Amino acid sequence: MAKKIFIGVDFGGTKIMTGAIDDTGKVLGTPVKVYTGANDEPSVIIKRITESIEKIMTILNVPVTNIGGIGIGATGPLDLEKGTILECPQLPTLQFFPLQDTIQKYFNIPVYLNNDANCLILAECVFGVAICKKNIAGFTLGTGIGCAVIIDKKIFNGATGSAGEIWPSHYQSGIIEDFISGGGVQKIYKSVCGESKSSLDIYRLAVDKDLNALKTWKIFGEHLAVPISWTINLLDPEIVVLGGSISAAYPFFKASMEKKISRYVCPVPASKTKVVLAALGDHAGFIGAACLAIQNN
Numbered sequence: 001m002a003k004k005i006f007i008g009v010d011f012g013g014t015k016i017m018t019g020a021i022d023d024t025g026k027v028l029g030t031p032v033k034v035y036t037g038a039n040d041e042p043s044v045i046i047k048r049i050t051e052s053i054e055k056i057m058t059i060l061n062v063p064v065t066n067i068g069g070i071g072i073g074a075t076g077p078l079d080l081e082k083g084t085i086l087e088c089p090q091l092p093t094l095q096f097f098p099l100q101d102t103i104q105k106y107f108n109i110p111v112y113l114n115n116d117a118n119c120l121i122l123a124e125c126v127f128g129v130a131i132c133k134k135n136i137a138g139f140t141l142g143t144g145i146g147c148a149v150i151i152d153k154k155i156f157n158g159a160t161g162s163a164g165e166i167w168p169s170h171y172q173s174g175i176i177e178d179f180i181s182g183g184g185v186q187k188i189y190k191s192v193c194g195e196s197k198s199s200l201d202i203y204r205l206a207v208d209k210d211l212n213a214l215k216t217w218k219i220f221g222e223h224l225a226v227p228i229s230w231t232i233n234l235l236d237p238e239i240v241v242l243g244g245s246i247s248a249a250y251p252f253f254k255a256s257m258e259k260k261i262s263r264y265v266c267p268v269p270a271s272k273t274k275v276v277l278a279a280l281g282d283h284a285g286f287i288g289a290a291c292l293a294i295q296n297n
């Protein structure tokens with residue numbers, strides 16, 4: 001009997017990245033990356049997803065019967081019971097669309113859906129930097145802030161599927177995502193020097209040792225320490241994982257983040273709980289989505 005493979009789809013407002021793994025986490029073939037076209041008609045976007053899955057199958061030369069399942073990590077919020085995308089501003093034409101059922105009917109094999117941040121952190125727990133841990137918390141830092149809770153190597157979804165959705169939590173003059181996001185980095189930089197630059201440009205300036213950029217990342221680290229501290233105190237995880245595009249700036253906000261965490265976390269976890277960077281890079285999203293299928297196979 002041929003060994004089953006598992007396909008994962010990392011589905012966001014900007015890109016769709018699809019790849020396959022075996023049950024050891026080994027990436028098989030070359031992942032497929034296409035632009036989402038988030039304002040296109042649902043049928044057009046769904047076709048991009050199905051074609052990317054079919055392309056993976058063609059690359060690997062495997063029939064549908066060899067696929068153990070398909071996992072999708074999608075930008076939320078989601079209704080996990082119905083398998084639908086809810087009011088997601090990044091996917092405006094797919095709001096309340098039955099994503100899981102549509103893909104499942106197309107391929108006639110099991111499809112599993114969860115939040116993209118949850119999938120990224122799940123991947124790190126099952127096959128990545130936290131592979132030896134069972135209970136972890138993780139944050140994805142990018143356009144917004146995502147948070148995931150993994151208990152016994154499985155995603156904790158909560159009562160309504162909203163566990164970890166901390167982005168609208170009140171913080172200072174607004175919500176936490178106003179400060180911990182790409183836009184948050186831009187706002188901090190503007191408050192420091194009065195200029196407007198993208199978070200990527202601010203990162204590049206920090207690499208060149210620009211003082212305003214370095215100060216911006218220091219302040220960013222102090223803000224990030226707040227939700228991390230609350231999460232550690234609440235959940236007492238074995239480890240905290242940071243992923244997402246903004247985590248590339250970790251060397252510039254690590255010290256200020258750790259200093260503030262040490263002040264506001266209970267004494268025992270303050271000395272034991274480490275904050276570490278994700279290790280799977282761009283593959284983490286689809287690997288974590290494929291893990292949904294592995295864990296349900």
